[in-house]
Amino acid sequence: MKHFVRTVFVLCLLLASLPSCNKLGGGPSHGDESENPSYYYLNRFSRALMEVNYLWNEEISSTLTHWDLKADPYAQVHDARYHDAAGNEVDRWTQMIPDYEAFVNGLNGVSSGxxxxxxxxxxxxxxxxxxxxxxxxxxxxxxxxxxxxxxxxxxxxxxxxxxxxxxxxxxxxxxxxxxxxxxxxxxxxxxxxxxxxxxxENPVGQARVFDCGGRKAGYLFYSSFTLESYADLIEACRSFRQAGVTDLILDLRYNTGGYVLTEEMLASMIAPEASVRAGELLATEVYNSFVERYLERNGLDTRTFFRQDFEFTGSRGEKYSFSTADANIGCQRVFALVGEDTASASEALLCSLKPYMPVYLIGTKTHGKYCAGIVNASSEYFEEARKSGEFSAREAEEAMKHASKAGLYLMVSRYADKNGVTLSMPDGMTPDERLEENPLDGFQLGDPEETLLSRALAHCGYQAARRVKVQRAGAPRPRLEPVPDSRPKEGYMVKLGLPHE
CATH class of the missing domain: 2.30.42.10 (PDZ domain)
Known part of the structure; x- marks a missing residue:
């Protein structure tokens, strides 16, 4: 994350200095921050980052030109998100974050309270x-x-x-x-x-193998692409490989996304081993025109290739180093259990795998988040601004005093498969077989008679021994209808930085 914040600031300086990269409009004057210093500094922070790295920065250039340093930055960022010509909200995900640390903890699977x-x-x-x-x-x-x-x-x-x-x-x-x-x-x-x-909250909830009469189906319930889940994912996929799994049933019905690196790692264990070992193209990305030119000038590649060895620094400076070389499942088909909570990194994984192997979706339409974002800490931005001279020592001190806890989750790129296709755009991936999940069917996740899993297992040739549902004492379960929009519709696909050497 620190690497990225420095990169962002360098890009900000380049935007002002390169002849071919003029500032969008010219922007507001810094003015007087005394009225509400928190608003003032968070607006400088959010506008600077949106002006340079926001995927749709050119489309909202007029808004950025007239950025109000005295306005509520949370509302201003929300209202600035890109809408199409008809007024439809295209970007549903960029947001100011009141507590950067808590947000990152959540992405890492650590929940407080x-x-x-x-x-x-x-x-x-x-x-x-x-x-x-x-x-x-x-x-x-x-x-x-x-x-x-x-x-x-x-x-x-x-x-x-x-x-x-x-x-x-x-x-x-x-x-x-x-x-x-x-x-x-x-x-x-x-x-x-x-x-x-x-x-x-460990997102690797279950990993089990079903004998399907000559074929083996591996079932993996996975609820979030956290960085810390890599070890459990490797263990699960290694066990599938050892069991001779031919069909993978990947349960992503509640997986709203997470880190891109974890998605890449899981893809390396699912895709055909020959393609992974050969380092073939996994995915591509599109950035705004200024970032694209910057990356091109510096010889930085926006493509992602399969790999088996991973070494990187997490959002808090923690070091990760591991290999998936002995954990490629070797499966021939993927059956993905999906729904409206299946978003971002989940959709990107399925989209990227489809050119390499049969991927069959069972469930309901996915969320439709096709962008990757970066979580930016205001405190790190203020520190970099002080070092560069963009902020005076007094400004940096005031900014840290009034606005250092916040962050900005900013959409910076659009992903696509190796052929440039983004299957989840604009509003989600349509399942090959539509089937409503039913949490009241009387079976637990991982049970071969649970509604979605049983349908996937049928495709694998599994013959379930029909059982009588065990109902606890009391009246039969009521017929219930979900309350619309009562569950969060956020999706997260988080990058740790821009492409770099």
Whole structure:
């Protein structure tokens, strides 16, 4: 990350000095920061980065020219995001971040004050007046799993309160504040959710092998492309290789993305081994015209090639070094379980693999995030500005005092496969076989009779022994309908920097 911030600042200086790269408009004067110093410095930070590296910087050049240093920077960045000629929001992801450290922790899979459970809000009746929460999955060793919560559990009351359309947001925000929570479930059980904890939520939830009558299917449930998950991914793929897996069932239905490097690493273990060892082209990227010219002048390649040896520095300066040489699965086909939460790095992985092998999508349409972004820390920008002379010592001190915690998640590139095709653009990848997932089907993730997995296994030749669903005591499960837009629709595809030698 520090490498990238320095690169950004160098690009800012080049933008002002190179004859062929004029400033967009000329920009606002620095003015007086006394009215709201936080707004002032965060606006200087966000405009400088958007002017140089934003994928659509030319399309919003007029907005950047009239950037208001006194405006709310969070609202201003949101409103500046690129819209097409018809007014449709194209960029749905660039955003100011109030707490850079917490944001990066989340990308790394470390959550502070988490109950380690993923839920879906649903209407409990046809009148759409009562709201319930349905458990989708829990993380190993987290409070929710320790309390006995499982996929399909229906939460009717939270701390004794019934949730309605009018109050559910207030009920949940007041209850899920880190303290233990009393839950009343539809099946009559009363469950106490232990206090929230800070923990690493391991995204490698399951890895198991199914015998499919002469073929072997490996099932991998993966919920986020964190950097720290590399070891568990390598272990899972190595076990698939040793088991002779021919078909990979990759469950990305809840995977909203993560780090590009992790996506590249996983691709190296799924794609045909001969292509990986030969270092063939995995993906391409498109940047704005100024960045493209800068990279071309410096002989920097925007293409990504398969590799097996990885060595890089993480966002906090941590060193990573590992190899996937003995972990290529050797599979012949990929069946991907997808849905509206399948986004960014998940979509990029599937898009990049398709030219190399059959990739069959089962589920519903994916999110449709086709951009990669970089998370920029305001504190690092201010420090670089001081060193270069862009900020005086007093300005740098004031900036650090009032605006050093924030960050900017900025879209910088569009990805494509080796042929230049971006399958998730503009609004997601359409599944080959449309099938709604059903968390109330009575089976856990990884169970061969779970709705999406059973369909993938059928394609692999698996013959399931039909079982009677085990229903806990109480009335049958209700017919529920998801509450629209009640789950986050963010997608993350995070680069650690621009291409460099």
């Amino acid at each position: 988490t109950y380690a459970v993923n839920m879906q809000l649903m209407y409990a009746d046809e009148t759409r007046s009562q709201i319930v929460a349905v458990v989708l999955y829990t993380y190993a060793d987290g409070p929710a799993r320790k309390a006995g919560l499982k996929r399909g559990d229906v939460i009717m009351k939270v701390n004794g309160a019934t949730m309605t359309v009018e109050n559910y947001s207030k009920v949940l925000s007041e209850a899920l504040n880190g303290a233990p929570v009393a839950l009343t479930l539809y099946d009559g059980r009363n469950v106490t959710l232990p206090a929230a904890v800070e923990m690493y």
